[in-house]
Amino acid sequence: MSFLDLDHLQKSFGATKVVHDFDLHVEKGEFVSFLGPSGCGKTTVLRMVAGFETPSTGRILIDGQDVTGLSPNRRRIGMVFQAYALFPNMNVRDNVGFGLRIARLSRAERDARVSEMLALIKLEQLGDRYPYQLSGGQQQRVALARALAPRPNLLLLDEPLSALDAKVRVALRDDIRAIQRELGITAIFVTHDQEEALSISDRVVVMHQGRADQIGTPAEIYNRPATRFVAGFVGQLNMFDAVLREDAALEFAGQRFAPAARRVLSPDGTPTGPVTVALRPEALSLTPRREGDAAIEGRVINYDFLGSVVRVRVEVAGQPVSIDMFNSPDAELPRPGSTAPLYFSAEEMLVLPK
Amino acid sequence: MRRVWAWGAIFLGGLYFLLPLIGTVEFSLRMRRGEYSLDAYASVLADPAFRQTFGYSVVMAVLTIVLGVLIVVPTAYWVRLRLPRLRPVIEFITLLPLVIPAIVVVFGYIRLYNTSSLLPLTGTAAGTNLLLLCGYAMLALPYMYRAVDTGLSTLDVRSLTEAAQALGAGWVRIIGQLILPNVIGAVMSGAFLSFAIVIGEFTMAALLNRPAFGPYMQLLGANRAYEPAALAVIAFAVTWGCMGLMQLLSRLMGVRKTVT
Numbered sequence: 001m002s003f004l005d006l007d008h009l010q011k012s013f014g015a016t017k018v019v020h021d022f023d024l025h026v027e028k029g030e031f032v033s034f035l036g037p038s039g040c041g042k043t044t045v046l047r048m049v050a051g052f053e054t055p056s057t058g059r060i061l062i063d064g065q066d067v068t069g070l071s072p073n074r075r076r077i078g079m080v081f082q083a084y085a086l087f088p089n090m091n092v093r094d095n096v097g098f099g100l101r102i103a104r105l106s107r108a109e110r111d112a113r114v115s116e117m118l119a120l121i122k123l124e125q126l127g128d129r130y131p132y133q134l135s136g137g138q139q140q141r142v143a144l145a146r147a148l149a150p151r152p153n154l155l156l157l158d159e160p161l162s163a164l165d166a167k168v169r170v171a172l173r174d175d176i177r178a179i180q181r182e183l184g185i186t187a188i189f190v191t192h193d194q195e196e197a198l199s200i201s202d203r204v205v206v207m208h209q210g211r212a213d214q215i216g217t218p219a220e221i222y223n224r225p226a227t228r229f230v231a232g233f234v235g236q237l238n239m240f241d242a243v244l245r246e247d248a249a250l251e252f253a254g255q256r257f258a259p260a261a262r263r264v265l266s267p268d269g270t271p272t273g274p275v276t277v278a279l280r281p282e283a284l285s286l287t288p289r290r291e292g293d294a295a296i297e298g299r300v301i302n303y304d305f306l307g308s309v310v311r312v313r314v315e316v317a318g319q320p321v322s323i324d325m326f327n328s329p330d331a332e333l334p335r336p337g338s339t340a341p342l343y344f345s346a347e348e349m350l351v352l353p354k
Numbered sequence: 355m356r357r358v359w360a361w362g363a364i365f366l367g368g369l370y371f372l373l374p375l376i377g378t379v380e381f382s383l384r385m386r387r388g389e390y391s392l393d394a395y396a397s398v399l400a401d402p403a404f405r406q407t408f409g410y411s412v413v414m415a416v417l418t419i420v421l422g423v424l425i426v427v428p429t430a431y432w433v434r435l436r437l438p439r440l441r442p443v444i445e446f447i448t449l450l451p452l453v454i455p456a457i458v459v460v461f462g463y464i465r466l467y468n469t470s471s472l473l474p475l476t477g478t479a480a481g482t483n484l485l486l487l488c489g490y491a492m493l494a495l496p497y498m499y500r501a502v503d504t505g506l507s508t509l510d511v512r513s514l515t516e517a518a519q520a521l522g523a524g525w526v527r528i529i530g531q532l533i534l535p536n537v538i539g540a541v542m543s544g545a546f547l548s549f550a551i552v553i554g555e556f557t558m559a560a561l562l563n564r565p566a567f568g569p570y571m572q573l574l575g576a577n578r579a580y581e582p583a584a585l586a587v588i589a590f591a592v593t594w595g596c597m598g599l600m601q602l603l604s605r606l607m608g609v610r611k612t613v614t
Contacts, residue, residue: 052516072519079520085513089535099521143517150521 001064003028003186004049004154009058011044011210018044020210022058026188026203031180033189033197036207037233042190043158045207049188050156051075062153075154078147078185082159084139086131092118092142093127099150117145120179137168144176148183155180155187161196173200194234198222206230224263228352231278237350238284238321242277244351252277253296253317260346276352281311281324283348286340295341300334314342375590382583394584403570404585411559411567412596414483415552418490419545422498423534425491427541430502431533434511441503448499451492456557459489464561482562489558494548501547505540506533542604546597553593 002025011019019041026032034042047053049060051072060068067075078099086095096117100110118124121141131139140160147155157176161169177200180187191197197204198218206214206221206229214226225231242252248259264271288295298314298321305327312323312334323342325331334340385393398404433444451459463485467475475481511533518528534541559566567589575582 050516050520052519072516073522073524075520076522077520079517081513081517083510083513085510085517087514087518087532087536088509089532098518098523102522102527146517146521156520 001061002026003030003063004188005059005061006045006049007059007061009045009048009060010056011041011048011053012056017056018210019048019055022210022212024205024212024215026186028186029184031177031187031189031200031202033191033201033204034207035191035194035197035204035234037192040207041210042192042205042207044210046156046158046188046190049154050077050079076150076152077154077156078150078152079156080140080143080147080158080160082162084131084136084143084163086139086143086146088131091128091130092123092134095131095142096145096149098146103150113149117149120148120182121145121175135168136164137172140164140172141175144179148179148185153186155185157187157189159190159192161191161193169196176200198234206234208233225350231350231352236281236322237278238281238319240277240279240316240319242275242351244272244275246272250275250277250349250351255294255296257294257346260349263347263349264351271351271353274354276354278350278352279344279348281322283344284321284323285343286312286323286325286334288343290345292345293343294346295343297339298342299339300336302336303333314340316342375587378583378586382580382587385580385584394580395588398574398581398584398588403565404588407565407567407570408589408592410565411553411555412592414487414490414566415549415596417487418494418552419548421487421491422494422544422548423541426495426498426502426544427534427537428529430499430506431511431529434503434506435515445499445503448495452496456489456493456555457561459492460558460561463489476562482564486558486562486564486566489562490548490552490555493551493555493558494544497547497551498541498544501540501544502537505537509533509536538604542600545600549596549600550593553589 004024004026006022006024009019009022010017022041022045024032034045036042044053048055051067051070055068058068059066062075062077087098090098093114096114097110100113105113114127115124118127121144123138123141123145126134126138126142131142134142140163143160160176161173164172173196176187176189189197189200198221201218203215204218204221205212208227208229214221214230216224216226221230221234225234231237240252242250244250250257250259285293296316298316301313301315301320303310303312308327309324310327310331310333312325314321314323321342382394383390383392385391385397429444433441437444464476465471467473467481467485469477475485514532514536515528518532523531554568554571555566556568556572560569560572571582571585571589574585
């Protein structure tokens with residue numbers, strides 16, 4: 001048995017089913033992200049774990065205890081919200097100490113724990129400030145300290161970085177992960193931002209239309225997507241119209257590729273006939289990287305200089321294609337209008353049903 | 355040019371409110387023929403019925419505010435949190451006291467709670483006081499509800515509630531330590547209006563035969579010349595003094611800290 005077990009959870013609002021047969025097992029100290037577009041059910045699952053929504057069917061077990069019918073204030077969870085939800089009538093110290101007062105800790109214990117938490121979020125000097133006197137990033141740090149102060153069983157984070165600007169978001173993301181590791185607390189993090197999910201998590205649950213399409217490590221999710229949705233949602237993909245022949249040969253971009261160890265994403269076995277071939281921008285290269293790399297012809301349209309990466313836009317058989325190459329002072333950038341071969345390994349091809 | 359109009363409007367508005375007050379003050383000072391004096395004030399303040407009725411009404415006003423807060427804050431909070439679709443219905447219900455005359459309500463009370471009814475509240479002074487308190491709370495409902503509801507609209511009620519629940523808080527603590535302190539400013543504006551309504555209320559107190567300030571003012575006005583004017587000025591000053599005190603108390607209690 002895992003530390004957190006979500007056992008065949010389903011949730012319907014009226015006639016609309018928003019979560020379908022959701023199963024997840026999280027180990028103690030693990031950091032799991034729910035990733036998906038708006039309306040995919042990720043927040044609903046989190047809210048069921050918190051106790052703010054009741055599952056239509058299924059069970060939630062925390063540390064072996066069935067908490068499905070338990071009210072939120074008896075689940076011993078810590079929660080961080082997108083909107084911070086700091087109590088406006090209390091200063092930082094009182095906000096952080098709120099849960100400790102409820103837990104009936106002595107004043108001395110409470111003060112010590114609050115100081116410890118403020119040190120953890122590096123805001124010791126702001127204890128007397130009120131929420132309106134703090135920046136968004138500081139408010140979210142205080143919200144994190146408040147959630148962690150009563151030493152909850154489980155930390156739930158509902159898009160905690162969405163309201164922050166890019167730089168603060170990255171810094172706080174790293175801090176959240178560092179604090180979670182330091183305390184060894186089990187955490188569930190909801191986000192629609194793939195970069196956030198991939199960078200922070202031990203495992204990612206990609207959700208689509210109320211279902212977990214794939215559960216895996218960030219590398220598995222990115223490199224070996226289980227469904228067409230996951231492949232398209234996580235990272236960028238170049239799509240090519242192609243035909244898969246009976247002999248497993250593949251034809252696209254005016255070329256025929258011999259059968260190879262390519263990855264096929266189809267729930268109904270290997271399809272034949274019209275298919276889509278997908279390649280990540282970084283799987284394509286303007287120079288061969290390995291012996292036996294396949295190649296297709298393209299015409300360079302332009303390129304975007306993104307600092308460490310240069311994104312080259314190329315047209316292949318009338319379709320726009322992106323290629324990511326690392327920037328280097330010695331690298332020669334392609335000339336717009338020129339033709340160039342695009343190299344890739346057959347193993348990196350994803351074959352998706354039409 | 356705009357400023358001229360603005361100052362003109364302020365001047366006219368001020369005149370509208372101050373002239374009757376100045377007239378009343380001036381009249382209240384003319385009890386002694388040929389000179390201004392405070393004789394009318396001395397007469398009123400020497401009357402034990404004044405102190406008794408005014409004290410009674412102040413106590414009733416404070417109790418009305420407490421009862422109003424106990425009814426309205428949890429109701430408005432719950433409607434916002436769990437029953438947002440019922441808001442128009444609740445608003446309509448809270449506005450009914452503005453539509454139904456107090457005399458209708460008090461006759462209803464007397465009929466329902468007379469000495470031969472199942473709940474004979476009018477049979478004792480305490481019971482009648484309770485009835486009057488409920489009547490006052492009902493009269494103050496439209497002002498209290500609107501003020502509190504507006505205060506709640508400035509809060510993310512759901513997130514605050516859920517954050518508190520996740521930290522282990524129950525409903526009483528959430529309402530008492532989070533919601534109420536954060537809408538205390540709104541509660542106070544509802545309380546000011548409730549206070550003013552109760553201090554001057556005549557119909558319910560008179561028909562329930564309670565020693566309130568409204569019936570006393572009416573009695574004095576019917577029998578004396580200068581004292582009613584002095585009484586009006588005293589009542590005005592004391593009412594504003596009480597409101598100021600409430601404002602001060604609310605600040606000391608820690609009104610919500612926000613940037614405006």
